[in-house]
Amino acid sequence: MEKFKRLRQQLRQLLDNNAAIKVPGAHDPLSAMLVESSGFPVVYVGSYGVSSAKGLPDVGLLTLDEMVAAAAAVANAVNIPVLADAENGFFQPANIWRMVRAYEQAGIAGIHIDDHVSGKHSALPPKMLTQAQLINNLQAALDARTDPNFLIIGRTDIAWATKDPEQAVQRMIAMHEAGADLVFPTGLSPRQFSAVRARLKGKVVRVHTESATDDQESNAGIAITIYYSLCLYAAARGVKEALSELLDGSFHQSSETNNFTGEELEHLLDYRGYEFRGRRFADA
Numbered sequence: 001m002e003k004f005k006r007l008r009q010q011l012r013q014l015l016d017n018n019a020a021i022k023v024p025g026a027h028d029p030l031s032a033m034l035v036e037s038s039g040f041p042v043v044y045v046g047s048y049g050v051s052s053a054k055g056l057p058d059v060g061l062l063t064l065d066e067m068v069a070a071a072a073a074v075a076n077a078v079n080i081p082v083l084a085d086a087e088n089g090f091f092q093p094a095n096i097w098r099m100v101r102a103y104e105q106a107g108i109a110g111i112h113i114d115d116h117v118s119g120k121h122s123a124l125p126p127k128m129l130t131q132a133q134l135i136n137n138l139q140a141a142l143d144a145r146t147d148p149n150f151l152i153i154g155r156t157d158i159a160w161a162t163k164d165p166e167q168a169v170q171r172m173i174a175m176h177e178a179g180a181d182l183v184f185p186t187g188l189s190p191r192q193f194s195a196v197r198a199r200l201k202g203k204v205v206r207v208h209t210e211s212a213t214d215d216q217e218s219n220a221g222i223a224i225t226i227y228y229s230l231c232l233y234a235a236a237r238g239v240k241e242a243l244s245e246l247l248d249g250s251f252h253q254s255s256e257t258n259n260f261t262g263e264e265l266e267h268l269l270d271y272r273g274y275e276f277r278g279r280r281f282a283d284a
């Protein structure tokens with residue numbers, strides 16, 4: 001669709017401006033619409049949010065079809081570029097073309113592919129792809145894309161798994177050399193990242209951490225900062241507080257001032273557009 005091609009070009013232009021882009025994570029279309037209406041230029045759909053919305057831990061349980069369906073629902077609900085999580089590619093390199101085509105056809109502006117096999121978000125021993133396997137997956141994804149503006153981001157969790165920043169540096173350099181549009185390390189503290197950033201020649205994605213300020217992120221040369229759990233945690237906290245108020249009898253005193261109103265929600269969901277079309281196409 002022309003809309004999605006335009007949004008991919010739009011994201012490329014944002015990156016060319018060299019200004020750090022804050023990207024909140026959305027766990028469903030409604031949270032994505034709130035991201036857009038708040039003025040953010042890009043939204044993110046990650047496995048942590050999608051798994052949580054399904055009542056599941058983010059430990060690699062989701063299938064390609066589930067992740068693509070969640071990302072597609074968001075892409076169809078907003079008019080800003082969508083970045084999505086493609087886990088470790090879901091398949092062997094020879095089959096990664098199917099994953100890339102699926103995300104492209106879903107209207108996604110870009111994906112990240114990582115080197116995590118198992119042990120994610122848990123205390124179980126982490127299992128990681130070798131660097132060669134990661135690069136093979138990345139090259140397969142780059143070869144599969146049909147729209148050159150579709151971003152392919154190489155992600156490595158090796159610093160988290162091994163506590164060795166040097167392994168992350170080597171993988172990031174290799175991913176840049178393989179043609180990744182951006183690289184995405186996790187498990188590096190702001191201090192560790194600042195120490196290695198000068199060795200990286202390309203653009204970098206980072207997950208926001210509580211120990212890093214906006215200025216630190218910007219000064220470190222971050223192209224995209226992902227706030228993957230912001231909407232999810234805010235929604236869970238809001239619902240929990242409202243339910244607690246309902247249970248203790250105080251809900252009626254604060255609901256109108258502290259909670260989203262029906263009028264605000266219906267405006268966001270464009271009830272007026274439905275009414276306009278109903279009148280326009282009503283039976284004579």
